[in-house]
Amino acid sequence: MIRQALLDIYQRLMAAYGPQYWWPAEEPFEVMAGAILTQSASWLNVEKAIANLKAAGALSPEALRRLPLPVLAEIVHPCGYYNAKAQKLKSLAHWLGEHYDDDLGQLFASDVDFLRGQLLSLHGIGPETADSIILYAAHQPIFVVDAYTRRILRRIGLAPEGESYGACQALFMDNLPSDVRLFNEYHALLVRLGKSVCRRRPLCAQCCLNDICRCPVQLDSSRKVN
DNA sequence: GGCCAGGACACCA
């Protein structure tokens, strides 16, 4: 029932938008840094910050450790919350060096639950950031839930009670095959659709999910900041 | 000039 609905939605999104080929990064550590930098920021601004990191030769744990915090903050300035994000990148870089000798292969070879626990123990890495790293950098099967996912689930009447991160994640993981490629494209497609879904209106007439949109609510409560 | 964007955390009741 739910499984069929989720697969139907996936097929509609894929037919409408095609494969998204996420994550837009050249190597795993870039995914990790990008996952932190994109927290509550537009990807356009994140791209600028990542370009700055590349230009400064700072897109590696070792380089980040050497960089003075104020300099790093200036480099990631375009994507907002620059002081907080600079500190988060520093914490990640130091942790990778101390515990894994900067060997991402060793980190990513861990069992999913252990890996998730490790990532969540770090300052600045919450559920969505950890799961983005696990799926898009470690290539292990876990479903990423973000504000877009919750908003779309609400529109089509599939949002679990309370819309907690875990409940939304379980909705997908309990009803879909545990497949990295499927989880990868599904989340990317939800983001692709979400970018065109207004917070204040139901799905528009052109939306590929319009015929199953059940949401009478005009206002979105998923966003808490500002 | 206000709204919004691929969150996380500290603090408080």
Added chain:
DNA sequence: TGGTGTCATGGC
């Protein structure tokens, strides 16, 4: 345990 404030830039 849940609600609220803070962190902040840049495009539209």
